[in-house]
Amino acid sequence: MSRPADDPASLLPVLDAALRPSKWDDYVGQKQIKANVRIAIDAAKKRGGMPEHILFYGPPGVGKTTLAYLVAATLESPLKSTSGVAIERAGDLAAILTNLEPNTVLFIDEIHRLSHKIEELLYPALESGHLDIILGKGPSARTVELALPPFTLVGATTRIASLSGPLRSRFGGGTYQLDFYGDDDLRDIIRRSAELLGLDAPADVIESIAARSRATPRVANALLKRVRDFSEVHERPLSAALTEEACKLFGIDELGLTKDDRRYLEMLLTSFHGGPAGVRALASALHEDPDTIENVYEPYLLRLGLIERSLRGRILTDKGRAYLQS
Numbered sequence: 001m002s003r004p005a006d007d008p009a010s011l012l013p014v015l016d017a018a019l020r021p022s023k024w025d026d027y028v029g030q031k032q033i034k035a036n037v038r039i040a041i042d043a044a045k046k047r048g049g050m051p052e053h054i055l056f057y058g059p060p061g062v063g064k065t066t067l068a069y070l071v072a073a074t075l076e077s078p079l080k081s082t083s084g085v086a087i088e089r090a091g092d093l094a095a096i097l098t099n100l101e102p103n104t105v106l107f108i109d110e111i112h113r114l115s116h117k118i119e120e121l122l123y124p125a126l127e128s129g130h131l132d133i134i135l136g137k138g139p140s141a142r143t144v145e146l147a148l149p150p151f152t153l154v155g156a157t158t159r160i161a162s163l164s165g166p167l168r169s170r171f172g173g174g175t176y177q178l179d180f181y182g183d184d185d186l187r188d189i190i191r192r193s194a195e196l197l198g199l200d201a202p203a204d205v206i207e208s209i210a211a212r213s214r215a216t217p218r219v220a221n222a223l224l225k226r227v228r229d230f231s232e233v234h235e236r237p238l239s240a241a242l243t244e245e246a247c248k249l250f251g252i253d254e255l256g257l258t259k260d261d262r263r264y265l266e267m268l269l270t271s272f273h274g275g276p277a278g279v280r281a282l283a284s285a286l287h288e289d290p291d292t293i294e295n296v297y298e299p300y301l302l303r304l305g306l307i308e309r310s311l312r313g314r315i316l317t318d319k320g321r322a323y324l325q326s
């Protein structure tokens, strides 16, 4: 569906891109990661080469993709972006690698989704910059070594545990865990975004949005925009009261939890007597994908201490029970 050019909604993708930091100084928090990555980049630049391959992991929306962009920008390298799901066959990977411009940053998002076969093909490319291509079939088949242009792989994943050991060991430039953000950092991110969006956001509004952002920059930005919309539609200025009213309408509570989170907690309490419940059983009861349960819902519930993971499954904590009663 196309929108008329003067429809403000047609600007939304532009605004989204505008909120993504394009300079290191605008990338809030994660100090140690920034420092380490920048050293690897600066050293490589001094040598006139490319840095070793880098892996970022952590929950969705905490800035992994943004870091990949920053790495490419700092190196003044082209960025080729793809994902583990998109590279299905050996030919897909070969096509990507052989078509890279020299000194490209190759970003593979959700890299844990690469199949075993593709991983194996990737190893020589990562280690010594060549690809083993098999020509022909049967007894006359032979392997040809194809030299690749220099590149740096930046991988990102929400599931480090699903990455094979051999693949993990290929990230000589470092493996970095991005974690949830503290309130100070979240407030900085929201303040910056509000400024970019031309909003006059008082401190208590920023505070209130930060508290409901699941410690996640992407959620913070999305919530800020939804509250902005609410304020525009009702022609009322941004205030803490308005933010609370808007969030109530959105079904987001003081902790940033939504009806999906509450459904999860209630299911754990009622159908599984507070646990332990296996993730598969929970997922099927909730008609959800176990992957989503494990990597989207649970990390924040764990952080809040509402659930615990044990060997036998998920357990609702006392805090979790108290939350459901409140």
Ligand SMILES: Nc1ncnc2c1ncn2[C@@H]1O[C@H](COP(=O)(O)OP(=O)(O)O)[C@@H](O)[C@H]1O
Pocket (backbone or CB within 6 Å): 016, 019, 020, 021, 026, 027, 028, 029, 030, 059, 060, 061, 062, 063, 064, 065, 066, 067, 156, 189, 217, 218, 221
């Ligand atoms: N450290 C940060 N500082 C400022 N904004 C951030 C930061 N991390 C993420 N963001 C914002 O959150 C959005 C989502 O980040 P993204 O890099 O896409 O997360 P991920 O790839 O980990 O899912 C970005 O577009 C950006 O606007």
Ligand SMILES: [Mg+2]
Pocket (backbone or CB within 6 Å): 061, 064, 065, 066, 109, 156
């Ligand atoms: Mg991403």
